[in-house]
Each structure stands twice: as structure tokens, then as C-alpha cells.
Amino acid sequence: MKENEKLKVYPLSDIEYLKIHGRTTKCLSPLTVFWTGGGIELNVKGSELWVEVEVDYDIYEPWISVVINSAPVSRQMLISGRYWVCLFRGMSEGIVKNLRIIRDVQAMSADPSCSLKIHAVKFDGEFLPVEERLYKFEFIGDSITSGEGIIGAKVEDDWISMWFSAVYNYTAMTAAAFNAEYRVISQSGWGVFTSWDNNPYCNIPKYYDKVCGLLNGEKNEALGAFEENDFESWQPDVVVVNLGTNDMGAFNSPEWRDEATGESHKQRLNDDGTFNEEDIKAFENAVEGFLVKLRKHNRTANIVWVYGMLGSIIMPAIYRAVDNYKKNSGDIKVSVFQLPNTTDEAVGSRNHPGRLSHERAAKELIGYIKEVLVNR
Template sequence: MKFKTGLLALLLALLAAGQAFAGVTVPADSAQLQYIGRIDFADRARPMLSWPGTSIEGNFTGASLAVKLDDQQGKNFFNVFIDGDYSKPVIIAARKGSATYPAASGLKAGAHSFLITKRNEGEEGGTFFQGLELADGGKLLPPPPRKQRHIEFFGDSITTGMGNESPDDGPDHLLKDKNNFMSYSSITARALNAEAHITSQSGIGIMISWFPFTMPDFYDQLSAVGNNDTHWDFSSWTPDVVVVNLFQNDSWLIDREKRLSPMPTDEQRIAAYRTFVQKVRALYPKAYIVCALGSMDAVKEGSKWPGYVRTAVDQMAAQGDQRIDTIVFPWTGFGGHPRVKQHQANAAQLTAFIRQKMGW
């Protein structure tokens, strides 16, 4: 009798365990998932996220949510926000290869929302999204309506958010401290209720970068993983506003590091910037273009680099471009990459500027 009782208890325990792990699989190609950003859908069952700030959101029922990822290098980090609580993200530190990551449990009955955002950028490799796991009986609901306003950012580490969550006296380079969600770019987009595409790469410049390719080589890619032959379809998503925040790395590499020989003249620097912005203008003839610079030492007192940007913009305006302007984020004297508080200040400045120009 004891044997039969023990066997029954074991069977019941196994059954309970099976029920606990039972769940509802949501495939990555579900029409009720909302994707935002330059995402590679070559395989709809496992789209690849590589650009900072790319995101997936949706609504669901059930007591739990888990995220299934296949990461190329094991270096990517993601935020998962539940029910619009941006103050308490679940942070996924993706391991190399395929894995399932719990993101929420013990949720109350009824509808819930989720937002998954990529914290870092293409230099950490791409991540294939393989779908979701909901609690047994849970289901995916129709997604929220898409935002009607669109902003695209072309930038470097400042736009990405390199080191923004590091302490002021901490290092800038740790992957865990890079969070695009709290960069000026993403903060501005949220403040303006706009979808954002963050086309940025730490270390990149217009004339020269800390690696062999520049933004004019990089800006038209579908994948942000290095310099590659993928092609973004610019007709698939059109921004109302474009923010260009480049030249910080050029200032270091040209003036400080002397990496270009012969040294480019002022006129050549202005022409290089103008040529890139004209490429953007050709792609987006109706967009309002904001040529930004800062808030690192390229804008410190005595720097010529803000003047290069202003002159290039003035030249384009003189040629008839009336939907373009300049904004400079002030340098605070802080020697590292901007921290969250500086990003918030820059976002407030940019948000007010765009509201004025666009009537938003």
C-alpha cells in the first residue's frame, strides 16, 4: 500500500510539474506582434534585431511571459517592460545561442502589455527573436495602434547611449551600462509620441571612424552588424523628422589623433558633412532635418566643429532647403559619455525644438 501511495504521489507531482511548465507558444511571425525599427525579416520565424532601440510590443493575457532569443555573440542586452512600467525593466543578458528568458510571472488575471527593446547596438552582434511563451491558457491580443509620428536618428555612441547608466566615476565601455532606451534619442521619441529608428554606431564618423567604415557607408544597411551588403528599404518607413548627430568622432580622430593625412581643410570638413546630409535629404524630401552636435567635447568653447555643422546647414538653406536647422547640446565639462541625466537634459532641449518646428 505504501508503494502504491508513493507511486500515486509521484505521478501527481509529475503531472503538476507538467502543468507548471505547460504554456502557450507565440511564434515570431504572429500578426499580433508589433515590430519597430530596422529589423531583418528574411526568416519571418526568427527575425533579427541588431540596431539600438529596435523593439517588439504587444498585449496578452496570462500570468507569465517568457522571451525566446537566439543571440549571435552572447553580448546583447534587452529591456522588457510590463504594463507600461518604464521604471522597472526586466533586463535580459542574452547568452550565446538559443534560450528562453522569463520576463514576468504572477500577473493578475486580465490583459497585460509588454515592450521589448534592444539596449545596445550592432557591434554586439544580432539577436534572432524566436517568439514568446505565455502561461497555460494565455493568449496574444491585438497590438496597440502604431504611432503616427516618425523620427529617425543618425548618430554615434551618444545617440546609442554608450555608458549612460554607468556611475559618473565609472567606466564607459561596459555592455550592461549601455541602454538606448534612456538615451536622448529614445527619450525624445517617447516625449513626442513618435516611433523612432535609431541608426547609430559607437565610434562612427562622417569622414573617419575608429574602424574602417563611416556613416556614409553604413546608413543604408538593413543589418547593423558591421559593414555589410544588406540594404534597408527606405520606402518602407518614412520619418517626419530626421536628427543627425555626428562629427564627435571626426573631431577626435582628425584634430587629436591626426588620423587623416593630409589634414582636411575647414572647407573639406564642411563639404563632407553637407554631402552626407544631402544624401539624407534626397531620401526624405519632406522631412524636417535637425543637424545636432553634442554634448561631448566637440562642442566645448573654442571648438570649430559646431561652426562646420552650421555652415553646411546654411549652405543647404541658401540652395533652397527650408526644412533644415541646427541645434547644439551644451558641453557640461563632463569628460565621459553623457550619463542619463545629461541625456534627459538634451532630450528636453531637442523635444522643445522639434515641437516648435513641427507644431507637435
């Protein structure tokens, strides 16, 4: 193999026109990519480009997708170590390409060792400015929003990184339709009040204020995951919250026992299958409380609570909670929107929405956000 002798190494901090996606710290040496959909974007005029990653994990390895001029061209597992990955080579020197490296896998709360860092770029050309996008969108959710099940055969049932996708995800498709920059805050199995298995600590609101607060361990602390997030620096136009599916699941799951306190937790159904009044109220309070917190940090955003890709049973409680929030706050830039349910032919792996289901959800959501942005 012939060496390309024009390649030069650029630490991220030396790249003038670096665009960073996803919530993270200010550190560029290296940059930690915490969340799915996060990564870097560059406009580059040159023929060959590599990126230096540093990867670690005990259980769940990260994956990345590479997107060139908005087309996904590769998707690969990143094994542990610090090494260079070639993103393209042999392209025309004089032509500008838009390049994105996207983390395809959610932040992994269950593996404190899991991390993906980017140190530098090796390149033989010139960096150019990345166009500022029209809008900023934030998506908050669970496994659906993490893109669990978009990849893989229907039979797959292992809970592993391989089945996740940030690219063929309703989040990415919706943002692309508006030429919006976007961020994703999501975690499989989690809810707004409780996880699918009644663990009350696994809720997104609890950690929303931190850079990536749902992670654990000293390593993540050192990476800045538990710092306060700088909301001022990135105020979204639209916040989409897609939570409720796991809160609903909790009503159908056994109790969860907290080994630390000895307490058990369980969202209860009545004998006739209706919700226990107190427990559904706790869920509603969590929705309302989260809206208060979201508004505090996102002062002007249109907030849309979406739900329905895996059934819509808990929807009345969501409507009640949002109603209450609006009545109590006077905030009118909040609404609820039902996403289409996942039909049989649109199921992906792990009984989760597949790519077709994400496409359908995006289509409906795009229509709704259009109205929201025009009318309110």
C-alpha cells in the same frame, strides 16, 4: 515549481499584432534585432509571457531591457545560445499589458559574431493590436546616441556592452514625449566623415542605405544586414542627426594608417589651433553629402542636425555645411540645434554623458522639435 499549462508557443510570424521596432529585414523566422532601441512590442492579455532568443558573439554580448506599460522592469545580459527568457509571470489574466523588449546595445561593428535574434513567444493569453503612434522619428549618431556611458560608475573605462542603454537615452525620452515610434542608427567612435581616430571608413553615411551596413562578415550577410534598406516602408517625420563629436576628435588624434593601401589619414589642425582649411572643408562636404542622401531617402522629414553634448567646437563648420546644403538644394526643412553640454555632475561612465545629461538633452530637444513640427 508549478508548470503553467496554458502556455502556448507562437513563432513571431504567427503573431497577428506584432510590432517591430528598429531597422531590420522582413524576415521573422527569426527576427534579427540589429540596432539599439530595436526589438518587439506586443499588447497582451494574459498572465505569463516568455520570449525565445538566439544569441551569439565572440566579444560583445547583447543586453536587453524589458518595458511594461512604459516602465522599465528588467535589464539583463544575454549570453550565447538559443533559449527562453521569461518577461513576466503571475500577472492578472484579464488585464492588457503593453510589453516592449528593447535591445540595449548598439550594432557591434567590431564583433562580426554578435547577433540577437528572436524566434518566438510563449504565452497563455491573447494578443491585441498595438496602437499606431503619432509620429516616426529617426536618430542617427555615435556613442552618445548609442547611450554609451549611461550605465556604470564614473570610474568605469572598459569598452564593453554593459555600459550602454537604449532606455535612459535621449532618443527614447524624446520619442516618448511625442508618442513617436523611433529608430536609431548609431555607432560609437564613428563620424559623418571620419572616426575619432581618423579612420575614414568609419562614417555613418557610407552605410546608411543598407539595413545594417556597418556590420561585417558572412554571418551578417546571411542575416540580410547588407541588403538595401526599404525606406519606402518607413518614412520618418523627423530625422535627428547627432554627428560631429568624433569628427572633431579626429583633429586631436594621431593619424590612422590604412594597412591595405599603406596610406595614412589625418584631420589636421594649424599651429594656432585652428582647423586646417582643406580638412574642415572635407568634413563640411561630408555633412552636406549626407544631407543629400538623407533627403533622398526621407522625402518629407524635418531634418535636425544636433550637436554639443560633449562640447561644441566644430559647430561653425556644421552651420556652414547645412547653410551650403540649403542654398544648393532649396530644401528648407533642415536646421541645426545645439544640445546642452555635459556638466561634471551629469557625466556617466567612460567620460560619456550620463542619464542626467541625456535627460537634459531630451528636454531641450523636445522643445525644439515641438517648434519644428508646429512651424514648418
